[in-house]
Amino acid sequence: EVQLVESGGGLVQPGRSMKLSCAASGFTFSNYGMAWVRQAPTKGLEWVATISYDGSSTYYRDSVKGRFTISRDNAKSTLYLQMNSLRSEDTATYYCTRGPLNYWGQGVMVTVSS
Amino acid sequence: DIQMTQSPSFLSASVGDRVTINCKASQNINKYLNWYQQKLGEAPKRLIYNTNNLQTGIPSRFSGSGSGTDYTLTISSLQPEDFATYFCLQHNSFPLTFGSGTKLEIK
Numbered sequence: 001e002v003q004l005v006e007s008g009g010g011l012v013q014p015g016r017s018m019k020l021s022c023a024a025s026g027f028t029f030s031n032y033g034m035a036w037v038r039q040a041p042t043k044g045l046e047w048v049a050t051i052s053y054d055g056s057s058t059y060y061r062d063s064v065k066g067r068f069t070i071s072r073d074n075a076k077s078t079l080y081l082q083m084n085s086l087r088s089e090d091t092a093t094y095y096c097t098r099g100p101l102n103y104w105g106q107g108v109m110v111t112v113s114s
Numbered sequence: 115d116i117q118m119t120q121s122p123s124f125l126s127a128s129v130g131d132r133v134t135i136n137c138k139a140s141q142n143i144n145k146y147l148n149w150y151q152q153k154l155g156e157a158p159k160r161l162i163y164n165t166n167n168l169q170t171g172i173p174s175r176f177s178g179s180g181s182g183t184d185y186t187l188t189i190s191s192l193q194p195e196d197f198a199t200y201f202c203l204q205h206n207s208f209p210l211t212f213g214s215g216t217k218l219e220i221k
Contacts, residue, residue, distance in 0.1 A: 035210075045150075045158065045201055047210035059208045095157055100205050101148065102169070104157040 002026040004096045004105035011111045012086055022079040022096030022105055029077035030054070032099045036070060036081050038092035039107075048094070049081065063089075086112045116140050116204050120213025126221045127192055135187045135216045137202035142182050146206035149178055149187045152215075153198045161200075162187065194220075 008020040020036070036048040049070040050059045058070050069082040079096055093107040117140040127133050137147065145165040150158040160169045162178035165185060175190040189196055197220050202213040 044215050045203075045212040047203075047212070050208070050210070061209045100163065101150075101203060101210075102160050102163065104159070106157055 002098065002103045004098065004103060006094065006096050006105045006108035009094065009108035009110045011113065013114050014087060014112055016086055017082070017084045018086060018110060019083070020081040020094055020096075020108060020110070022081075024077045024079065024096075024098070027098070029072075030074040034070075034072060034079045034099075035097045035101060036079075037095045037097055037101065037104075038090075038110075039095070040089075040092040043092075046092070051079070083110070086110075088112050115209055116143060116207060116211050118202055118204055118211050118213040120202055120216060122216060123214065125216055125218045127218065128221045129192050129194055131192045133189050133192060133218065135200050135202075135218075137180075137185045137187075137213045139183045139185070139204055139206075143204045143206035145181060146204060147178070147180065147185045148203045148205065149176075150201045150203065151196075151198050152201065158201065192218075 003025045005023045012018045033052050035050040038046050038048050051070045051072055055072050067085045071080045091112045093109050095107045096105040119138045121136050147165050149162040151161050152158040161172050161176050165180050166178045177188045179186050197218050200216045204211055
């Protein structure tokens with residue numbers, strides 16, 4: 001059974017950093033591209049970033065380019081999202097997803113507020 | 115960026131009804147269109163991938179169609195568990211973009 005478990009969220013002040021992790025199991029992690037998708041409270045879904053199966057290619061939405069970094073450790077079957085210079089508009093539930101967004105984790109809440 | 119215009123935003127229907135939800139892309143997305151269902155407090159669940167392929171385990175009352183810029187999700191006979199919010203997603207090109215969602219409510 002595919003499982004994706006996010007961790008690392010919480011309350012953070014504007015301008016500070018936070019790193020999310022996603023532990024994957026139930027499939028061969030190194031065979032799949034992965035992505036982060038977020039959803040602000042009571043809002044729709046917003047794609048954040050994607051990384052290829054081997055980490056050689058990454059893609060970001062414009063609003064996070066230069067601030068967020070997606071990465072992966074295939075030996076640990078773990079996906080990461082390093083978020084720097086956080087803004088209030090980054091407040092959302094962040095979901096870890098596999099491949100063409102077919103499997104999703106339960107999400108982790110990130111609140112950016114002073 | 116490809117814009118996804120989803121309609122309607124709200125839909126009120128009864129158990130047993132047939133409903134359709136539409137997504138229009140701002141350019142051709144070559145059938146790279148997925149549909150998701152999201153219930154309150156839960157992660158989205160993929161229903162349909164690449165326009166018309168039913169995700170394993172999803173009931174056959176859900177179907178998808180379309181091509182080019184216009185895509186449709188159809189629920190042939192609504193069941194009580196289908197009342198939720200539905201989103202489309204284009205994955206033809208980056209940035210991936212979602213429709214704004216359709217909230218399906220019980221009439």
